[in-house]
Amino acid sequence: MSVALPLGGSVLLPALLLAVTWAAVTADAVAAGRAAGRPVPWTVAAALPGREALRLLVGQRRRGVASDELLRGVGGAVLPIAALLAAVVLPLGLRPVADLGAGIVWFNAMEVFAWAAVWLVGWGANSTLSLIGGYRFVAQGLAWELPHMFALITAAVGAQSLRVTDVVAAQQGLWFVVIMPVAFVAFLLSVAAMAFWGPFGAPVGRDIAGGAAAELGGVDRLVFMTGRWLLLVAAAAMAVPLFLGGGHGPWLPAWAWVLVKTLAVLAALVALRHRIPTIRMERWTEFSLVVLTPATIAQALVVTLVALGEGGLR
Amino acid sequence: MTTALFVVLAVISVVAGALVFRVDSMARATFLLLLSFLAVAGLVLMTGLQYLGVVIVLMMVIEMVVMAVFMIMYMMNPAGLMPMSMFHNTRGSAVIAATTFVALAGGALLVDWPVRGGAPAPDLTMALGESLMSGQMLTMMTLGVTLFATIVGTVVLAAGRGRYDRLGDELDAPESDDRDRGGVGR
Numbered sequence: 001m002s003v004a005l006p007l008g009g010s011v012l013l014p015a016l017l018l019a020v021t022w023a024a025v026t027a028d029a030v031a032a033g034r035a036a037g038r039p040v041p042w043t044v045a046a047a048l049p050g051r052e053a054l055r056l057l058v059g060q061r062r063r064g065v066a067s068d069e070l071l072r073g074v075g076g077a078v079l080p081i082a083a084l085l086a087a088v089v090l091p092l093g094l095r096p097v098a099d100l101g102a103g104i105v106w107f108n109a110m111e112v113f114a115w116a117a118v119w120l121v122g123w124g125a126n127s128t129l130s131l132i133g134g135y136r137f138v139a140q141g142l143a144w145e146l147p148h149m150f151a152l153i154t155a156a157v158g159a160q161s162l163r164v165t166d167v168v169a170a171q172q173g174l175w176f177v178v179i180m181p182v183a184f185v186a187f188l189l190s191v192a193a194m195a196f197w198g199p200f201g202a203p204v205g206r207d208i209a210g211g212a213a214a215e216l217g218g219v220d221r222l223v224f225m226t227g228r229w230l231l232l233v234a235a236a237a238m239a240v241p242l243f244l245g246g247g248h249g250p251w252l253p254a255w256a257w258v259l260v261k262t263l264a265v266l267a268a269l270v271a272l273r274h275r276i277p278t279i280r281m282e283r284w285t286e287f288s289l290v291v292l293t294p295a296t297i298a299q300a301l302v303v304t305l306v307a308l309g310e311g312g313l314r
Numbered sequence: 315m316t317t318a319l320f321v322v323l324a325v326i327s328v329v330a331g332a333l334v335f336r337v338d339s340m341a342r343a344t345f346l347l348l349l350s351f352l353a354v355a356g357l358v359l360m361t362g363l364q365y366l367g368v369v370i371v372l373m374m375v376i377e378m379v380v381m382a383v384f385m386i387m388y389m390m391n392p393a394g395l396m397p398m399s400m401f402h403n404t405r406g407s408a409v410i411a412a413t414t415f416v417a418l419a420g421g422a423l424l425v426d427w428p429v430r431g432g433a434p435a436p437d438l439t440m441a442l443g444e445s446l447m448s449g450q451m452l453t454m455m456t457l458g459v460t461l462f463a464t465i466v467g468t469v470v471l472a473a474g475r476g477r478y479d480r481l482g483d484e485l486d487a488p489e490s491d492d493r494d495r496g497g498v499g500r
Contacts, residue, residue: 071341101439102365109372115379116348123341138379145376162365162439286496 009097010088017087020237020259021229024266025049028273035274053222062217064126072124076220078117079227086110087234089164093255094247096164103164104152107238111194114231115141118196118203118212121224125215133211137196137203139281143288144200148190150296154183154303155242168246177243179306182299184243186292188269191239193284195232198273205278236269237262320360327353340385348378365439 005012026045033040063069089096089103100106115138122134156162158180159170167176177184193200196212204211216224240246240261247254330350334343351374359367435441446454470476480490 068339068341071345074345100364100368101437102368105365105368105372109368109375112372112375116345116375119379119382120341120345135383138383141376141379282494282496286498290496290498 005092005095005097009092009095013087013090013092013097014084016092017084017230017233020262020266021226021233022049023263024233024270025229027267027270031270031274053226056218056222056225059218059221061220062215064215067126067215068124070124071120072220075117075120075122075124076216076224076227078113078120079224080230081227082110082113082117083227083230083234086231087237090234090237091165091168091241091246091254091258093253093258094165094168099163099165102162104156104162104167104242107164108149108152111231111235112141112145114194117227121216122203122212127215129208129210129214130212132208133203133205133214136205136208136281137212139285140193140196140200140203143285144190144193147186147288147292147296148194150293150300151180151183151187151190152242154180154296154300157300157303157307160307164241168241168248171245172248175243175245180243180299180303182295183303184239186296186299187239187243188236188265189292191232191235192269192273194235195228197228197232198269199276199279200284201278202281232269233262233266236265239265316360320357323353323356323360326350327357340389341382344378344382344385348374351378362434363438363442365442 026042026048029040029045029048030042033045086107088098089100089107096103118137119134122130122132122137125131155167155176158176159167161167161170170176192198196203202211204213208214210216213221213224237258240258244261244265245257247257249257252260327350330346330353334346334350337343337346352371355367355370355374358370475492477485480492481487
């Protein structure tokens with residue numbers, strides 16, 4: 001059965017995502033200041049996203065020699081759109097904007113658009129460092145996609161459904177993070193990796209002068225960076241219905257629980273970010289394929305056996 | 315409404331597919347092909363096969379990005395900075411294309427289409443899964459093993475240094491002398 005929100009929800013979703021993103025950027029600025037030994041007051045940090053957005057809006061756009069403006073523009077625009085489309089299956093409370101039967105696959109399909117987006121932005125600028133950044137993201141993507149898919153599949157097996165609301169309903173008694181901790185950790189790692197953020201920021205790293213985003217200025221940069229943060233927030237928010245019981249919890253209404261849990265996941269990611277250095281491609285690739293992928297497969301197998309033992313397939 | 319959507323998606327898929335051969339940049343060609351596939355995925359979604367349609371989107375995005383990397387690696391003029399033609403053997407391919415089109419279009423128009431019998435399953439994803447995991451299990455297993463063997467074979471052929479190069483003939487070196495060290499420390 002479908003329990004989608006009324007159409008108004010689709011207007012609410014971008015506003016909610018942007019608000020949570022604003023909070024995440026603020027927290028990140030505070031954490032960054034603390035890590036650098038130059039504390040940033042909360043008031044300054046809270047105004048930072050707005051100030052930065054205004055600065056980029058009035059800033060000059062950059063245009064390289066013989067750059068492919070069409071591909072670069074498409075790539076930049078795809079990033080925030082993919083994040084928004086991925087978020088339509090997120091239950092805001094207990095009901096998502098679109099309650100798709102194959103919701104988990106939809107979520108996965110939308111976020112892999114980031115592959116195309118970052119590569120296109122890196123390619124379109126016709127600049128060597130940009131291009132290196134784009135290729136780094138593809139290499140990184142190949143490494144995170146497999147553990148990520150197995151983590152998603154494990155949650156789907158646990159609920160025996162690809163519908164996100166069914167996964168939430170299956171966690172009324174016990175959160176999935178308890179029975180599938182490996183999948184949860186792999187999911188969080190791939191969340192940061194798909195948003196090329198924190199330790200996975202090599203595609204836009206300082207060693208290649210900003211990488212895929214090196215040649216972006218003005219509104220192009222604003223759209224790209226906003227898209228990247230939206231992707232992080234949407235993917236981190238997906239950890240809540242998949243592993244953390246969704247809107248289930250005592251006292252508070254469902255929407256409040258989803259908000260609290262999403263902010264908690266983001267807070268954990270932001271706090272960890274400034275304690276871990278950027279990981280290089282070849283290190284991450286080998287770790288991901290040799291350790292993380294087999295571990296997530298084993299996790300999926302265990303959950304499958306438990307599901308079969310508890311009375312088989314429904 | 316449905317007809318309009320069908321026409322739009324069909325036109326996008328054909329036009330984008332044709333444009334693949336008109337642009338002179340490998341990157342544009344690849345992503346036009348992706349656009350064409352996405353329109354096809356939309357058509358599959360229109361038939362009600364939600365899972366298959368979404369999986370086509372998922373697989374095609376990944377495939378086209380990986381393909382772009384390989385195409386650019388092997389093309390002499392990847393970026394379209396010099397004029398180049400995407401055509402080879404134009405006369406032969408025109409004949410093949412025309413013959414294929416006539417055969418397929420003729421077939422679509424002339425075949426006596428059967429009337430639909432029975433009703434679709436209530437949950438098409440479930441029906442697909444049951445079909446793949448029961449009746450078509452042997453096909454899928456053969457397919458899976460074949461694809462896996464292909465991947466392993468390709469990696470073996472492409473790898474510059476195997477484990478004997480890295481760890482010695484007896485595989486007993488304490489650690490490899492790789493230039494780029496991986497993350498597991500072997």
